[in-house]
Amino acid sequence: MPQEPKWWQSAVVYQIYPRSFADSDGDGIGDLNGITARLDHLEQLGVDVIWLSPVYASPQADNGYDISDYQAIDPAFGTLADFDALLAQVHARGMKLVMDLVVNHTSDQHAWFRESRSSTASPKRDWYWWRPPREGFAAGEPGAEPTNWESFFSGPAWTLDETTGEYYLHLFDRRQPDLNWENPEVRQAVYEMMRWWLDRGVDGFRMDVINLIAKDPALPDGAITGTGGLGDGYPHYGTRPRVHDFLQEMHREVFDGRDGLLTVGEMPGVTWEQARLFTDPARREVDMVFQFEHVSLDHGPGGKFDPRPLDLRALKASLGRWQTALAEVGWNSLYWNNHDQPRVVSRYGDDGEWWRESATALGTVLHLHRGTPYVYQGEELGMTNAPFASVDDLRDVESLNHYREAVTGGADPEVVLAGLRAMGRDNARTPVQWDAGPHAGFTTGQPWLPVNPNHTWLNAAAQRDDPRSVFHHYRRLVELRHTRPVVARGDFRMLLADHPRLYCYERTLDDARLLVLANLGAGEEVVDLEPGWAADHVVLANTERVRVADGRALLGPWEALVLER
Missing domain, CATH: 3.20.20.80 (Glycosidases)
Structure with missing residues (x-):
């Protein structure tokens, strides 16, 4: 920390x-x-x-x-x-x-990509990932994509550009070509744009x-996981x-x-x-x-x-x-x-x-x-x-x-x-x-x-x-974070980790202790408490009946309590 x-x-x-x-x-x-x-x-x-x-x-x-x-x-x-x-x-x-x-990719309508796709000799050609068809295949043939990577949005992660006969990489939709961050000109253009927004007053x-954004320049195939011989390119x-x-x-x-x-x-x-x-x-x-x-x-x-x-x-x-x-x-x-x-x-x-x-x-x-x-x-x-x-x-x-x-x-x-x-x-x-x-x-x-x-x-x-x-x-939850340093910065300890319905934990900072008890189920649950916890320690509840007494808390369906001492 x-x-x-x-x-x-x-x-x-x-x-x-x-x-x-x-x-x-x-x-x-x-x-x-x-x-x-x-x-x-x-x-x-x-x-x-x-x-x-x-x-x-x-x-x-x-x-x-x-x-x-x-x-x-x-x-x-x-x-x-x-x-x-x-x-x-x-x-x-x-x-x-x-x-x-969003700087992993742009739109295919961005001026950078329009220039990049205009010619294999374009000065911005290397701003995106362009590759010829796989060796032994003609452009447009099934399996001709440069790698077998599958797009996050289904189908191959490569689309053929008819103008130049090469494929461009898009990890998402075909209209979202990936920028080549290995090119320092790309990085500097992105940084200049970011500074422009910060100078305008945005806060991050x-x-x-x-x-x-960091692809393996060798662009190897991935292990086949998808339909039609498509593979998992994530490791690359x-x-x-x-x-x-x-x-x-x-x-x-x-x-x-x-x-x-x-x-x-x-x-x-x-x-x-x-x-x-x-x-x-x-x-x-x-x-x-x-x-x-x-x-x-x-x-x-x-x-x-x-x-x-x-x-x-x-x-x-x-x-x-x-x-x-x-x-x-x-x-x-x-x-x-x-x-x-x-x-x-x-x-x-x-x-x-x-x-x-x-x-x-x-x-x-x-x-x-x-x-x-x-x-x-x-x-x-x-x-x-x-x-x-x-x-x-x-x-x-x-x-x-x-x-x-x-x-x-x-x-x-x-x-x-x-x-x-x-x-x-x-x-x-x-x-x-x-x-x-x-x-x-x-x-x-x-x-x-x-x-x-x-x-x-x-x-x-x-x-x-x-x-x-x-x-x-929710307003009260926000207020707790603003007013209780233990919420913002305290240590965390999970309680009852193996219980199938109770989600309970403790936060501590110096002498402050916060206990969070939640029943995430439709039945009633009982939580045994350490000595000293009582109903007057409750600082937030999502129901109107708080039942904390005699060393235990009785939680109704989907009931949550926050105790502080």
Whole structure:
């Protein structure tokens, strides 16, 4: 742990997915002015930082994660003047704003890529990964791709460009070509763009799939895992040694000499050993990472769209391992939800009978760990997964590609759709539910993705004046982190690690002790307590009946208690 506490250790970050947050002009798409108009909601919640998913110019092949101009705002979201106004209002409320940075790849409409693909002799040809067909194959033949890597969005990770007869690499959609970070001109162009945003006043970056930027230049084949002979290229592009060189260079070129910033690296497949290196302050890379271990535990043999029930013991083992691993060096990010994950109350909770209790219990468990919590829009309201009736209701490129590939391969369409309903990214992207009115107060027009029908009772307006609401429970969790140093910086000790329904742990700092008890099940549970704990030590509860007496706590279904002494 750093000698001096960092400001972000006692901060809470709120992620906004702009397309679905608030629409100010009635076109059905959320925008910057819509965010500005709703800042009072975030101020009342008490969060410190807003993380803004991409608002750059984009053809929207992957909802903005395909950027065509890093220094322009997409017209769907507004203008640079609108962005500056939002930033000023965020700062006026004492909050910070962090931009989403997507520099593993660009859009195929970016000027860099248009120039790169124009000719094999282009001065920007080497800004991307171009390769001729595999030896012995003609361009366009099956199997002619330079490697057998499979894209994260299904199919080969290479697409043929007819103009030059060569293939370009895209780990994601074919419209998202990967930048070649081995080229120093690419790196300098990225750093210049980052400095431009920081000079404009933004307070840092969340860096999308940043551990994938260092590819093995030899581009070897991967072990065959997918259909049609496709292979796993991750060992050849995921968290390779060169990524540390790139991030340290980025820190020197962009962040040195600037105080009060936050840098977060999203890193698929990262291990705790690697995370210690990335977040060790002495190495000057990033402040924290997003890891995926705990949100992969309910994936079945067929992957994320083949979900299985969560084993709470596995979740405790995973989160506890990360707490221990980064206790002395580095820092954890804490999250259940983001724009890529289904809603936690539907996933790990009970969005039926115990909706409010499970939403607040899960929030309690997460927020009082050691690390920086992230609240995804609508999570503070307990928003749930959406009841998508058919594949026609889906918008996400990952889900649509998976459905098409699985059904073409002979899978039962209803089984595939069931997996997408449970785990698809569109669950996180239904519009925020502001009130019970038409389209939940998100827009006066037709929303780009339908609003969840439960907005008539599950909405911000209904919760704002209800002290028992999910919103006010989250507000109190944020307040605990702000006011209790033991929450921000205390040691962590998991309790009852093998219990299948209880999630309990202790936080300690000097003489302060915090005890977190949560029953993540629908029956009653009893927790035996150490001598000295009593009902008057409870500082937060998600139910009105607190039963702590005679050396034990009786927890009802999905009940959570926080005790302090």
